[in-house]
Amino acid sequence: MTSQVSPHLWFPEPSLSFHPDHAGDVDTHPLRGLLRYGPYSAGLVPDPIRVATISPSGESQRLYDFMKALNSKFDPTERRDYLPPWPGFRSVFNLNMRAAEKGCHIQLDERLEHEMTDSGTPHIVLSSRLTRALQALDAMRERFDVIFIYVPQSWSAGFFGNTDEDFDLHDHLKAASAARRLPIQLVREDRALAYPHKASVMWRIGLALYAKAGGVPWKLADSDPDTAYIGISYAVRPVESDKPRFVTCCSQVFDGDGAGLEFVAYDANEVDVQRDNPFLSRNEMFRVMTRSLDLYRRRHAGRTPRRVIVHKSTEFKFEEIDGCMEALHLCEAVDLVQIVEDVPWRGAKIDPPRGANRKGAPAGYPVDRGSLLGLGPRECLLWMHGNVAGINNSGSYFQGSRSTPRPIRLVRHAGHGPWDDTARSALALSKMNWNNDGLYDQLPVTMSYAKVLARVVKRMPGLGKAPYQFRFFM
Known part of the structure; x- marks a missing residue:
């Protein structure tokens, strides 16, 4: 056994696009991009x-x-x-x-x-x-x-x-x-x-x-148009409510550029509660994935995405995995990724030694945002929060300027290959919250929006069958 950890990777700050036809209208800073190019x-x-x-x-x-x-x-x-x-x-x-x-x-x-x-x-x-x-x-x-x-x-x-x-x-x-x-x-x-x-x-x-008002301030600049992202969250109604206790909230099937803010929500009947966390049956997961895929097809002339990445905060049980795979069987690749927000890991950045026989010294800034550390074939740590270069004239920017940034833990329950696409997409989607003027959120928008939906949807008098636009919930 060794105390060494695996070598880490680093992914640069994702760029945002501010024009559908001008490929050069991009910037990593969302507000600076708006001032330079105007909204998308x-x-x-x-x-x-x-x-x-x-x-x-x-x-x-x-x-x-x-x-x-x-x-x-x-x-x-x-x-x-x-x-x-x-x-x-x-x-x-x-x-x-x-x-x-x-x-x-x-x-x-x-x-x-x-x-x-x-x-x-x-x-x-x-x-x-x-x-x-x-x-x-x-x-x-x-x-x-x-x-x-x-x-x-x-x-x-x-x-x-x-x-x-x-x-x-x-x-x-x-x-x-x-x-x-x-x-x-x-x-x-x-x-x-x-x-x-x-x-x-x-x-x-x-x-x-x-x-x-229906505007799109920006989209992701470097994205795969054949990839879709789905975020799942569960809302729990108060015990005294006369409606079904659990509501499944599926945040909209985000396009590859992180836009398209519709979602579906409905009462879930076949739910297994473990440690206060609801898990869907195979039939319920098939239902929510099918309706989510229908949203994507409706926006893309009936076309099925080549790849689908699904995010949720709890693990994917075997029945949920089977339901996803059955609903998404026409997609070439399906990644089911659990995003764990509360982890005990911390990291400090050490600058390399400057002379012979010297040890490295703690850096003046924290771990770079976009750093990834593998924990095994199915798990990794990703620093969504940390130092970012190119945002201001000083060369370094640490949002909030306090505390030691914590990573999130990504656990892949289905899918294979390197972490590159999964990590890059999570970083990029953290910049797609249009209800925030910050450089990024600490979660991808699939999960941050799902949290908002879970809070609000459980208070709605009726869910209906038609999809909702997220702008009504912002």
Whole structure:
């Protein structure tokens, strides 16, 4: 037995594409790429983007002022080694945004806060009032594109339920609006209006507004057009719910370029629970894979992908593997990859010795993002978080600038060959979250979106059979 580990690999930072026909319009930095080239779907989003609003009594002007500020310029006052100045919404996306026509703006009456104070369930009072406002706007859907909901701190008593309730106002409103195909943006007083770092706020809200209006800010530059990615997550309803306890959430079959944000969700009947984790029967897994593959074919003129990579956070049981293989039997290659987020491994980067008979010294920056360390024929560690070169003038960039980055563990339950394609795709998909202005997430979008879907879908009154667009859940 030896204490040595296998040699490690390193994969460079994936590039993003900002034009469907110009191969040179690429950049590793998503915001820098937007400023240089504009969004990928330029000219395909209705101009202007019309914003409807829901606000507390007497607070509508404050929300309008915030919307106007989206068209102003702001220099970064935090994350200066990454964040570029915000030049205004039109300068970034080459289209306008404005308030929708007069009838699309709702102010909640002044009695709301008194009713919340007098109630033992203020979250029910608040969520009911906001849901009714969404219903009213739904009746005039053709007159706006996105809804801004101003959420002041004075409503904080209604943000969460009692200790014995599974209630979250954000997820409740997303569920209510997604069921009606209404894209909403919550504008929190503490996180947006009162947040002192305005450039950060404008980048985040601006990106979200563009994506929720149907825009595509960027896609992956180096991708295999014949590969599809599927992310699976399971939502567990509260015990007191009268609906089936488990819901299977299949995040959209992502195209090879990481785009295409539809997904299917349905109640799973044949579920085996082990250590609080649900596992599907062969029939249920066949069902979810078949419906997911149908989504891909619908977007690609009936064509079947050559390769499919499936991500989920728990292991693939034998019945689940059989269900996947049966549904995907027309694909040349199928990789079933478990992504484990919580691992005990850490790593430190050691610079090589500079002179004879000297030991290496700890580097000034952590392990490079994209480093891969094999643990065996079926497992490896991949650093999704770490040092990245070429993002700023200093030559090194460590997102967050604190703590020792932890890797994720990839476990392949089906598939073969080197880890290159699996690792490269995971790194690239970590840059496809359009609801985030960071360089990357610590998980591929297949898993980060699946987490969001699991939280929201279990609160929806009915799932329906039609696929959903993810922009309604962002």
